[in-house]
Amino acid sequence: MQVRQFLLVGMLCALSYFGWAQSALTGTITGTVRAASGGVLPGIHIRLDSLNKATVTEADGGFRFSNLTPGTYVLTGSGVSFITNRQTVSVRAGETSTCVLMLNEAVQTVDEVAVTGQATTQDIRKRAFAVEAIDALPLQNRNVDMNRLLDRTMGVQVRETGGMGSDFTYSIQGLSGKAVKFFIDGVPMESFGSSYRINNVPINLVDRIEVYKGVVPVELAGDALGGAVNLITRRDVASYLDASYSIGSFGTHRGALSGRWRQAKTGFTTNAHLFYNASKNNYPVWGRTIEIAGPDGRPLPDVGRLRRFNDDYQSANARLEVGFTNVRWADRLLLALTVTDLERGIQTGRTMAFVYGEVRYRERLVMPSLTFAKKDLFIRGLNVDAFASLNSLQGTTVDTSSRKYNWRGEVIASNVRGELGGIRAQRSLYTFDDRTALAGVNFAYQPADGHRFILNALHNQTRRTGSDALAIADWTIPFRLPQQLSKQIMGLSYELNLLDARLTNTVFVKYYRYAAQANAYDYNGGAQRELLINRQQQGVWGFGLASTYQLHPRTRLKLSAESATRLPDALELLGDGNTILNAPGLQPEQSMNANASVQYRLSRTNSSWNIASGLFFRHTNNLIWLGEADLFGTARYENLNRIQTLGVETEVQYRYRNWLRLTANATYQDIRNKLRYTAAGAPNHVFNDRLRNTPYLLANAEISLTKADLFWKGALASCYVGTHYVPEYFLGWPSLGAKATKRVIPTQFVQDIGAEFTAPNRRYVVGVDCRNLLDQQVYDNYLLQKPGRFISLKVRYFLSQSSSSNVK
Template identity: 35%
Template sequence: MMGVVGKKVIEKWIAMLLFLLCFLPAISQNAQTKIEGTIVDEQNQPLPFVSVLIEDTQKGAAADENGYFFIENITPGNHLLKASSLGYQNETIAIDVAAGRTTKVSIVLRESSVDLQEVTVAGKSKVRQAKETAYAINSVNVKSLHNSNQDLNLVLNKTTGLMVREEGGLGSGFDFAINGLSGKQVKFFIDGIPLISTGTSLTFNNIPVNLIDRAEVYKGVVPVNLGSDALGGAVNIITKQSVKKFFDASYSVGSFNTHRLALNGHYFNEKNGLTFNARAFYNYSDNDYKVEVSVVNPETGTYGEPEKLPHFHDAYESKMVQFEGGFLQKSWADMFLLGIILSGNHNEIQHGVSMDRPYGEVFREDDVLSPFLKYKKDDLGVEGLDVKGYLSYTDGQFLVADTSSRRYNWRGEYVINNDENIGEASWQKSLFRFNDKTVIGNAGIRYQLNPQNHIDFNLTLSSVNRQGSDPLSRYETAFSQPNTLNKSVYGLSWSGKFFRNKLSTTLFVKLYDFNSEMSDVDWDGERTIYTSDYNNAGYGTAITWFFSKTGQLKASLENAYRLPEGYEMFGDGLNLLSNPNLQPEKSLNANLGFLWSYRTGVHFIETEGNLFYRNAKDFIRNQAEGATSTYVNQRDVLSSGVESEVRYTWRQNYFISLNGTYQNIINNTEYEGQRKSGVYRDRIPNIPYLFGNLSIGAWYQDVFSNADKFTWQFNSRFVEEYFLKWPSQGDPENKYTIPQQIAHNAEVTYSFGGGKYNLAFECRNLLDAKLYDHFRLQKPGRSFNLKIRYYIEK
């Protein structure tokens, strides 16, 4: 049997081989014959997505969003190169291509009689269009990562201002923060529909990336069309939208017995508009990675020296099937879809909020059924009147099981509790089953007053009803009587453009309505009914000024409210306790940012930055209490900081990106009752304040065969050390900290057959560092993943 040392040597050799593979394609391309250049307008500004064709060979390319293009493997000699784009006159130039050399050209296109404003908007990618709005937004192109092994959390964690803190491996709990505001303060959507309607099986750390087209991250200020009560921001996942027929299948296998399968298909009949979409995925992992722990002797209760031992009760399984059918491009609807989502989860729980006490038999599972309806129609009866809406009903069955009398240590050894009523995770055994019934409805209307002005109205209604039972409980269960929570969010906005569209402005108001009724049972079994009813109004604005064709300033402001979620008020029946007195939180959010890019020859640089300010009242945060936790209101929290990113691209093939975020999140509550707070102006504990990312990569075409593509990418993430508890309290020499983190990941992908066949190999935590996102909750060590993907479209 191979020893531990032998395995370590093999892992290091694999990691080294991964680096060497990154540079082999570059060597093979040194002597290629190619043409490269830029397409610009008469003001020398780059033109995106222009078609470029060598007329006598029919070889061609499309310029990227920065006007850059290249064509490889050209026959030496004289050729005619033609560039064409809607709204511009065609331009043909003569070129002389020398063998083994790169011919560089610059082509100027002149305007035709077509409205250039419409052409410019149509010619920009969805990612670029989103970035150029007045909101503080990161728009992430996920389409380019469809062959990757990365999950969505890993992709988004590389963007400025975002911090995704995971508790462990695949399927583990995670905390998603935008500029310091996290948890339920950040709302998640998929195609504009709240992710909560799909149950717990669909989360950002298990959604396959090849189901996604792009991700839009709104920071602090959220547009009314999402119909959300987000306090810290929102993430909207846009899935692949296409009228073409396609089928996409992928399977990956990796360390810790991890297996992931994803299927995605679309059918559209152009004659009658009939369409069908089907998506499915399956994820499984043992999550048996090793952690360094001290083992308690089950007989004596004493701890031994630290040793590396595997997770032995942390397996995770999730599956989801989504099917929808309907019509597209009909006179009565641009889109009408009826669908259903079926999903399920089984999650073994290895430990609570700390690793001191491992569990051996505690688990959670759920099954969710969610039918839904989507509708969209532009120019409904009146030109410029666009409507959209959705309605979903979710029936979720959840189980939290803590039924064992055993007390385990990290070797999997156990003793039997003297009291047979005591569980592993709580003071009494539990087989808690509860049912959540959730109804979410949304209606959005946009009316285009004229080409420069439009108004939007949005209404979102949601209702949650939870009821449960626990046959093992010695006392009456809190959810034996229904707990209800109802929310309504109304939004109205006006948007206008001025000074030949150089200035864009949006003004908006939001109205929030909240009511709940929940019961709680105290230690004596006495039941108390709690009711809450709140009405609040918020407002905001977003402004952007284009000082050049590639330069932009933007500012946004919102007085926002966030209503408590059922999960925060009701708890989960195990480690998360209920808090019926939880109050809505509010925040004054502000952003001031810029976006600028510059191209010269084969060099392209883009930079963006943002100053942010968040003044939150009744800030809701998770507070640990031994092995359990509860959500509480922290009266006044002030968050401010700066984030920036610089990205450089050379010849379109090579890129390097560097970003960083500094956030200062402090307790701004001066008095607790009549007493001055001892932690006034202290930095909020257990939240990172300084972090950043470095990404380097390249891609090559026609490496080993015609129409193939090879890419490599290396990513590093840095997180500075931060305190677990209040900085001003305790002995400075003996304070608990989450140590400084530096993590490296690398990946290579290869695509051939015109993109039909795809392979990816990834190494996470390349140097096998000991990583933490939470105090003493170790993340997996070095791991390897291999992904195979098949894609075809007509």
């Protein structure tokens, strides 16, 4: 470890020396963008016409271009609802030139809005990290949830256990589960509960989605091992009102209401977000394990399609923020209160062989929080972002029924003692109460042009207590006593720009520490079961680098690598109180991740091509993995040693004018078990096998058409067709058992279509979507069928103080 630290310090010193030497030979442009009617303008796209360089103004309207060769440059500023303007600026060696760029308000055309929406995502893709950026603004009129949207992203797979509100896991380039972390505006979402998860956040609230693969920058404070998803909320308008409602198959309803009001004189700001999701989830299921017993106890043949009957879901979320934005002493100071409420039925265990008729789950969350951000705090070039929250999360699993059900919803026994646990079922009314403290701070300091330091620290502590009002079920015994998990993560990075910012290098170190106490109820070498308390703590260092080089105005090369650690989270370590058991002995997982890619962009007068292709490598120890279900429908997380991944991914995007867009991507991942010998020293029979229960190929494609001035001048109509493909893969290890008897997750080949119409004033939108058009039997997990054909209708109203054109 000392050798690694010395190497890292040496790299930092060498890069600093070369960077400081270069800065004396170049100049800098800094400026502010203001509206002609007064006030600074954040989110404006600024471009240097003679160079392939662009940026976006920050909260105070400021921007900066560094490491510029002395000479004369033309700045171009453009933004939604503003007329494009240009200004000439002269640059001298070793000096900083300042300017103020004024923009006049105007109602933008459809073409201008679409181009502006792409500018920010293109800037994100130019970062040295392996990152995808999804512009959410053109998708806000679709009835699409985040899981389905991200499942179409190159290198990403989202696996769901059922319909709305079901459990899901993300896989990014082969690493899955909790190895992928979720953020909203840079704040970790892992302690926000089941209701305020990424899949429930309305797309209307989101400006863009950033997907980091493998290597994650330190400013996203967390122990992500395989990647991270960061939702960036809308900040493009000062005041607005956005309301939408959709209704769909299987009794599905989604409603969202959000708004912002800001007083220009004082900067006082109020943000409010309300969203509601509900579904009966009574979609048909059929085939294997959907069985009905006859009078003789044997399964009846040809029972046909049967509907899920205890899978309903509803959640309500409310968030209110009050404070100040874009004032002299703070860019953002907001006090928020988040309240969520969730209730759902539990229809099955880990497979559909276990069917439950009355098991319920309820959850409540109350979370006050505070965020603060300030650019140039105390000294020029020092930016700070900080947040803190305290939450109370309470979840209750109700399993008090004396009846047992079959797949028709019929009572087949009336003398059981609860439904969970099969033959060992015992009635329970288990409630857990989590108290979580979350705090983080991010410092970004730019002492000179081309140099930037980032220091980030995060503290996350969860204490869980439990109770069972019935106190009958043995399985709740370890959950009744306190369990706790504490994590601290720190990161430091240094970024250096060279060769007129065509070459960007970032090196970083991270430190992970955790302490945990978990309980188990098991045999301890004797004949009687007893309560066992497991305590563990550990500290681990990680390090990495990321580089990008603009080889040609159309071509960019990227390389990134990281030695990463991921700590067990509360669900994995402590269980969920129903179908996932606790795992007191779980160890942190570690992985060496590397990515190399090339991006090519070709723009013509009427068309453009974006082509990206990359290679990725992962070598993972102690992979945290949800084991196979037992005979009672429960499972627990476990560690798998020495998993190696090699893969390749490619995506092609084509755009013709503003009426045709085509996207196609494919990811091949070869994930294998590289453990030669077991812990006992015996040869490992599954050495070099593909990782079980994991697909090796993912493919997606979509074509969309847009027509302006349809029926009425100023109206806008669009439609799309998309497809998704995953070939068949084995549930278990491929080398074990005969192929004819292996359990498989079948091939998935699903098509989606949709259309939307925007009124001439751009305030009213109506959209129709159909998922799984051909009503295929689809699975992401073994014997857990997902919904078939799903049709929905969405209506939306958007009103902005500046311009209604922001709706598209």
